[in-house]
Amino acid sequence: MSVEIIDFSVERKRPPRGSTILEVRDLHTQFDTEQGIVHAVAGVSFELKAGETLAIVGESGCGKTVTALSILGLLPHRQGRIAGGQILFHGEDLVPMTTKQLNTVRGDRIAMIFQDALTALNPVYRVGSQIAEMIRAHRDVTKQEAYERAVELLDLVGIPNAPRRAQDFVHQFSGGMRQRAMIAMAIALEPEILIADEPTTALDVTVQAQILDVVQEIGERMDMSIILITHDLGVVARIADRVMVMYAGRHIEAADTHDIYHAAKHPYTWGLLESMPRVDAETGKQLHQIGGAPPSLIDPPRGCRFAPRCAYVQPICETDYPEPQVVDGSSVVCHFAARPDWTADLDPTELRASLTREGGS
């Protein structure tokens, strides 16, 4: 990585670190299927601050990827649509924008790294020219200049012998190389926001670490804000500043990374953390699992969506959806988050007992 970065980014005033550059408000995204309308994202709100890395975590199908695709308007044309909410980028709403307007944002100011680079890159064009195409779409440069820049970028993300590899097709790359090429494309124009959708899922562990290093290093170097979508809590601990946990199309907890690992406030987050293998765990102890399966997103539960699987479930959970509340700096969507005894060590029977006591008094 000895190559000097030629500045291809336009003179762009980066907002001061810590100011909000992206704000998603009450986002609703739906899909038409033969079984009915799937409410894949049902009221997600979050903020991304300049320079921070926000991790969105949750199990498969909880709406992480759909949230990301909604930001750039990349939902499948016919089936998917944003049914409500706002996506404010520097205060400007991306939701009502036409494709033409969105195209000035896509790639240039907000870029995306997709999960499986083998299918996410076009199989019939050379890797270098696919990167150059994106540069040419936003900058007034010649084909030659754009291509040279593409080679530099491939070198920057750690692809050896980049001038030659730029002429290869994606199927000639190894899994890690493909992901590096995807990253090279996404960072080509030094976007303000980089959305990485499970960038390491298809890779083996050692390569995963390398890819995350590349993302993190370049993110810092180019002063980008990163939205990292993952279900791997190990990855989160490694690079995220803040974490948003999603469940069944809704955010349920958002907090600083440290707080998520040490002072989580939502029973689902507790379950997630307990299901993570730990080096310091007792040997022979069975790994925790959250019983049951996520609810149907066609006909979701009326109250708290986690209620059917929650060990602490109370009658109110099944009827009322809890409002987000801020407790010790974390935003939590749970009726009981503000209770002083509300920690992962709380016994569900104790909760019941004390609730009865309080109700009686």
Added chain:
Amino acid sequence: MVRYTVRRIFITIPILLVMSVLTFMGARAVASPEAALRFNPRVRPEDIARYREQLGLDDSEFVQYTRWLGKFITGDLGNSLVARRPVGEMLAEALRNTMVLAIVALTVSLLIGVLIGIIAAVRQNSWFDYTTTGLSLLGIATPVFLVGLMLQLVLGVYLQRWLNTSEPIFYTAGMTSPGTQGFDLMDRLRHIALPATALAVQLIAVYSRYMRASLLEVLNSDYIRTARSKGISERRVLTKHGVRTALIPLTTQAAIDIGLLVGGLIITEVIFAWPGMGTLFLQALFDGDYVVILPWLMITAAAVFIANLIADLLYAVLDPRIRYA
């Protein structure tokens, strides 16, 4: 790829040899060379016997086959039993005429079919999509002889009557008007219009369906989403990333189809009296002219092999994922 090509050609040789045995046996079983003579009521049995001897028809099948094969390989195709013309010349002429018809019909069909396919895929489930889907099914289901006869009737006969012209706008038979000197493009076009349209009805139906399916698959792929995420125009996403990739299977299908059309236009050519391979074959079959039938079958078989080889090579050229070693 050169090695692959050479190997493919070598594999073809034994297949063609086996084919030659089968066609020889088949042609000899079906076509009786002296049938043409028998139509003449004044032919005496001695004449037939002399004729059979001349052609060596009384030798064993094996001797006859090897004698024919030897001549065939050295390019000596002999003279037609009925037309008394060199068979090589007759086949070359018929092949040329058929290729003209096939290539015109194929080119037009590809252009129209691809266009319909693209629009139908981009506007999936629109009225255009449903209408063209219905028409395609109708086109595929309608036999070519029906389409041909309807065209002759409507665009040939009725049209002339309505316009009250001295000669038809579109001719219903032949390749040129009798007595035409040299190459008259308008005359040629007015002759080829109807047979090419009859063929195109089916080909457009097939190609538009094929293109629609191929493009829909491409448009639903991840790399189209990536292309959109790059901020390039929707038009460029569709043409450069969508259509370009979706055309690959269609191109190879068209290459295969050319091979099939060499021997596959019998009905169309007969209906429109087009002096091509199909007309030649049918005439030779009626005449029992096995001297024509045998090389005809070999050529049409070889055309299919060659076209398939070209299709495979084309695939490797167009799709970098495919490499033959």
